[in-house]
Amino acid sequence: MSGVLSTVDARTKLVGQNRLELLLFNLGGTQQFAINVFKVQEVMRLPHLTEIPDRHPVVRGVTHLRGQTVPVVDLRQAIRMGPLKAPDDEATIIVTEYNMTVQAFLVGGVDRIVNMNWSEILPPPGGAGRQHYLTAITRIDDRIVEIIDVEKVLAEIAPYNMKLSDDVYDQELLQRIKGKDILIVDDSSVALQQMHSVLEPMGLNIVQANNGLEAHQLLMHWKEMGRNISEDLVMIITDAEMPEMDGYMLTTEIRRDPDLKDTFIILHTSLSGNFNKAMVEKVGCNGFLSKFAPEAMAKETQRLMREKLGMPPLG
Structure with missing residues (x-):
């Protein structure tokens, strides 16, 4: 699945053109979700996880990838939809980098990458059920796709200290x-x-x-x-x-x-x-x-x- 990801050189060509690439996935249901491919390092089947004591409830455990210990977050549970129930042999993780830290998100399955214009990406409408965890929505193949606010998810797992001296x-x-x-x-x-x-x-x-x-x-x-x-x-x-x-x-x-x-x-x-x-x-x-x-x-x-x-x- 990692071969579907673009190289950095290819991604930079989108800059200044108001374009982006979205990775589409599901969380064990029919609703499609997305994150920007810029943040994604690779996509792979769920590996063996090691449970850690006192972990946050949405962290399923950690895995070891290329010499790094990577926490695996149940993204469905993190956005308050309940734990992902997909069988382990069908579950997938999306390995991402945010703020120079690497983490993986457990999802039900990955669909594909789509290239879009930012003008097609819209703020979530007022009253949307999961608006609390969405930064935007878009429409692909006549279906609504919800773009998740991953920064909010990560901030809730490991709150940031904002107070400065x-x-x-x-x-x-x-x-x-x-x-x-x-x-x-x-x-x-x-x-x-x-x-x-x-x-x-x-x-x-x-x-x-x-x-x-x-x-x-x-x-x-x-x-x-x-x-x-x-x-x-x-x-x-x-x-x-x-x-x-x-x-x-x-x-x-x-x-x-x-x-x-x-x-x-x-x-x-x-x-x-x-x-x-x-x-x-x-x-x-x-x-x-x-x-x-x-x-x-x-x-x-x-x-x-x-x-x-x-x-x-x-x-």
Whole structure:
């Protein structure tokens, strides 16, 4: 099954074209689910699992893959649909990398990979039964496919400590940026909460958009109002993967616009570091940060803010 996965080189060709590849799978029923192929390392039959003491209820156990101990999460149970009941000889795991950690998700079976445009990926409708664990939905072969918020699943299994000590913050800089606008763009409630927790102590006015299209429309509105966005806006911090318009395309559109092209942009993503270094260079971001690393986020955003304001770097 691993042969179905694209290489990194092939994936990078989608960047800046507002396209993505989805891996379709089921959780032991007829409903189809999906995650972005960018996050997937391989797909394989469920291997032997070793149970570990005091494990989270949705972690079935651990397995050893290529010298790594990898936790295996029952994805059906993690999104509160009850444990997966597929026979072991039919169950499959999807091995993924998020925030430079490797984990596997137990699923009922994998279908195929589909190549799509982000404009075909929509936010989940209000009142959707599993909206709490969805970042988006789409329609494939006249069927609704639900795209799971894996970041939320992982945050519930291993909660992140978002509280930072005061000495992380640059008081000289904070005096300069107090009350200024910063735009944060993400479709994940967990990621938005993290950004708020890091940025609010800086005294910034946080403006929030839930996807790249919403952010781009807001920037166009500010332009019509006559705002000097590259001056007024401290920076934009954007996710890579979002419904309707991804962070790469958002950055590309900003760089094409003479009134916006000097805006500082940080790509804030759970994709692997090496991949994002290439993508930052390709689309023209000022930097990137791994998600759920609040201290690193605070330091890098402040470093770039000092650079933008012409302040000398901290020793």
